[in-house]
Amino acid sequence: MEIDNRAPHSVQELEQMAHALAQEIFHKVLKDRTLCASVVMHAALTMHRGTCKNLPPEAQRDIGYALAAYAGQLIATPHAPPVPEHQPHQFPSDLPTAIQ
DSSP: OOOOSSOOSSHHHHHHHHHHHHHHHIIIIITTOOOOHHHHHHHHHHHHHHHHTTSOHHHHHHHHHHHHHHHHHHHTOTTSOOOOOOOTTOOOTTOOOSOO
């Protein structure tokens, strides 16, 4: 798909254009490179943040909600270990002291 500067007219077109751009970025920047996944993700989020700062506040809010929904999906993944129950009154007994 040719990526140009026009706005997509449907969600499907948006997804197709985004997929094409992601492939282009991958092939031009990341192909044949071995990078830490967290570095790649942080770079993508940095690029995302920079792009969002140029949008109107209403669009920033909408994107924030979309990212929150995506974060919820990641947190709820069935492959993630269960979140430990928070016990604020319990402290680990093996903490080092200043004397140790």
